[in-house]
Amino acid sequence: MKHKQINYSKTHAKYLKKLKTEKIIIIFWQIVVIVGFLGLWELLSGTGAIDPFFFSSPSRIVQTIIELGRTGNLFIHMWTSLYETILGFLIATILGVLIAILLWWSERLRKVMEPYLIILNSLPKIALGPMIILWVGSGTGATIVMCVLICLVITIISMLNAFISCDNDKILLMKSMHANKFQILFKLILPNALSDFISVLKINVGMSWVGTIMGEYLSSKAGLGYLINYGSQMLQLDIVMASIVLLCILAGGMYFMVSPFEKKYKRS
Amino acid sequence: MESFLQYKNLSYFYQTKESEIHALNNINFVVKQKDFASIVGPSGCGKTTMLSLTAGLLQPTDGEILLNNKKIEKNDSRIGYMFQRDHLFEWRTIWQNIILGLEIQKKHKDEKTLCFAEELLKKYDLYNFKNKKPRQLSGGMRQRVALIRTLVLNPTLLLLDEPFSALDFQTRLKVCDDVYQIIKSEEKTALLVTHDISEALSMSDQIIILSSRPASVKKELKINFQGKTPLEKREDKDFGKYFELIWRNLS
Numbered sequence: 256m257k258h259k260q261i262n263y264s265k266t267h268a269k270y271l272k273k274l275k276t277e278k279i280i281i282i283f284w285q286i287v288v289i290v291g292f293l294g295l296w297e298l299l300s301g302t303g304a305i306d307p308f309f310f311s312s313p314s315r316i317v318q319t320i321i322e323l324g325r326t327g328n329l330f331i332h333m334w335t336s337l338y339e340t341i342l343g344f345l346i347a348t349i350l351g352v353l354i355a356i357l358l359w360w361s362e363r364l365r366k367v368m369e370p371y372l373i374i375l376n377s378l379p380k381i382a383l384g385p386m387i388i389l390w391v392g393s394g395t396g397a398t399i400v401m402c403v404l405i406c407l408v409i410t411i412i413s414m415l416n417a418f419i420s421c422d423n424d425k426i427l428l429m430k431s432m433h434a435n436k437f438q439i440l441f442k443l444i445l446p447n448a449l450s451d452f453i454s455v456l457k458i459n460v461g462m463s464w465v466g467t468i469m470g471e472y473l474s475s476k477a478g479l480g481y482l483i484n485y486g487s488q489m490l491q492l493d494i495v496m497a498s499i500v501l502l503c504i505l506a507g508g509m510y511f512m513v514s515p516f517e518k519k520y521k522r523s
Numbered sequence: 524m525e526s527f528l529q530y531k532n533l534s535y536f537y538q539t540k541e542s543e544i545h546a547l548n549n550i551n552f553v554v555k556q557k558d559f560a561s562i563v564g565p566s567g568c569g570k571t572t573m574l575s576l577t578a579g580l581l582q583p584t585d586g587e588i589l590l591n592n593k594k595i596e597k598n599d600s601r602i603g604y605m606f607q608r609d610h611l612f613e614w615r616t617i618w619q620n621i622i623l624g625l626e627i628q629k630k631h632k633d634e635k636t637l638c639f640a641e642e643l644l645k646k647y648d649l650y651n652f653k654n655k656k657p658r659q660l661s662g663g664m665r666q667r668v669a670l671i672r673t674l675v676l677n678p679t680l681l682l683l684d685e686p687f688s689a690l691d692f693q694t695r696l697k698v699c700d701d702v703y704q705i706i707k708s709e710e711k712t713a714l715l716v717t718h719d720i721s722e723a724l725s726m727s728d729q730i731i732i733l734s735s736r737p738a739s740v741k742k743e744l745k746i747n748f749q750g751k752t753p754l755e756k757r758e759d760k761d762f763g764k765y766f767e768l769i770w771r772n773l774s
Contacts, residue, residue, distance in 0.1 A: 422610070424608065424610055425610050427604075428604070428610050429627070430580065431604040432623065432627050432676065433600065438627050442612075442627070449614065
């Protein structure tokens with residue numbers, strides 16, 4: 256931090272200090288919220304004000320996680336869900352962008368497909384669940400298909416919108432310099448849609464977890480969704496809560512892996 | 524008189540869902556080489572259509588446009604187009620923006636054209652900004668970059684579609700002057716479309732006034748200020764006289 260050696264004026268130093276104080280206050284309250292929430296939860300279940308059988312408690316969740324970790328199954332469940340989500344996320348994002356490019360390329364195809372895209376977008380994909388199981392069988396495959404279905408249509412629609420919202424004069428400019436359609440695509444349309452692509456990535460992180468958990472609810476032998484389902488059927492709310500906590504950690508981690516891209520590209 | 528750019532009985536109709544619109548009707552005029560010509564006319568009279576036809580982006584319904592006695596083709600490489608806004612690509616540096624056209628035409632590895640591009644940058648005080656992004660430049664500088672981006676392709680005819688309309692008044696006068704100097708020193712023929720009479724007057728050797736739709740040539744004016752710059756012209760005693768003449772023909 257070289258620039259710290261510059262002598263700032265008093266008012267500027269004051270301003271910087273204010274910014275810093277504000278940041279500390281925010282972090283302080285963020286800690287208060289989580290500690291308060293967990294503390295209250297622990298207290299209420301410990302004193303019996305809420306039934307720990309139905310509501311579990313932070314200490315029981317930690318215990319459950321340790322226990323699951325010791326029996327070894329925990330990592331299998333986490334890995335299964337993570338693997339399904341990442342694969343579904345990648346397939347849906349890549350396929351969605353490719354289809355969007357295709358639809359951008361051919362205006363006629365776009366117009367033909369438009370009503371079907373709208374219907375597919377409003378259709379709750381979970382309704383297709385039983386069919387997916389019949390076609391690809393239950394397990395990891397079905398979950399990935401569900402995950403892809405949930406992310407795919409929204410990716411196509413968002414990316415297509417980004418592509419066709421490109422300023423027409425910019426396209427004319429490219430044409431006046433004799434650009435062919437490939438050049439317009441690679442030198443203008445795609446870089447122009449980069450910030451929309453990053454938004455799509457962020458949305459898809461969330462959506463792919465929805466897909467994975469839904470897929471695992473429907474039919475699975477492993478995964479956090481399976482564990483949640485299993486826990487609730489066995490009336491072991493500790494397992495349910497522990498799975499949700501782990502899910503939060505994984506989904507949050509994946510989101511934070513995408514966000515550096517946003518910082519890097521969204522400003523330009 | 525040697526005619527460089529020639530409009531011969533040019534007519535244009537364009538189609539909409541509701542009807543067919545007669546935009547241009549039998550337009551005839553010529554522009555000399557290295558002259559700066561402006562087209563003025565009431566709004567919606569088809570000025571931009573004229574430019575699109577001249578750029579070869581549209582094909583005339585009737586008549587023809589000749590450049591150096593050769594018909595203008597679709598995407599004619601002899602023509603450079605400057606738009607209302609600079610349309611610099613934000614994800615490219617100034618240098619990358621300038622060589623965009625060269626990249627498209629696969630000339631970006633040709634030493635001579637790259638040298639020419641660098642020369643232009645140096646000549647017009649943009650060399651130090653070579654590696655900056657467009658958003659770090661002022662509106663006037665951006666418009667100069669846009670002009671150089673067009674010039675590196677070495678067009679013989681430059682088309683300008685109200686290239687200053689997005690700038691504030693102060694910048695506009697300055698950029699007007701800059702662009703004029705650049706075009707004159709690079710010895711380009713230019714055709715400007717504008718609704719701003721004083722802008723047309725301060726830049727042009729020749730002004731073509733169009734009537735309202737279907738547009739035809741209402742009046743042609745030769746302007747002579749004995750080689751003054753646009754800013755100087757604005758202060759000339761004849762400026763007001765010309766202005767009134769054009770204004771009366773427009774309304």
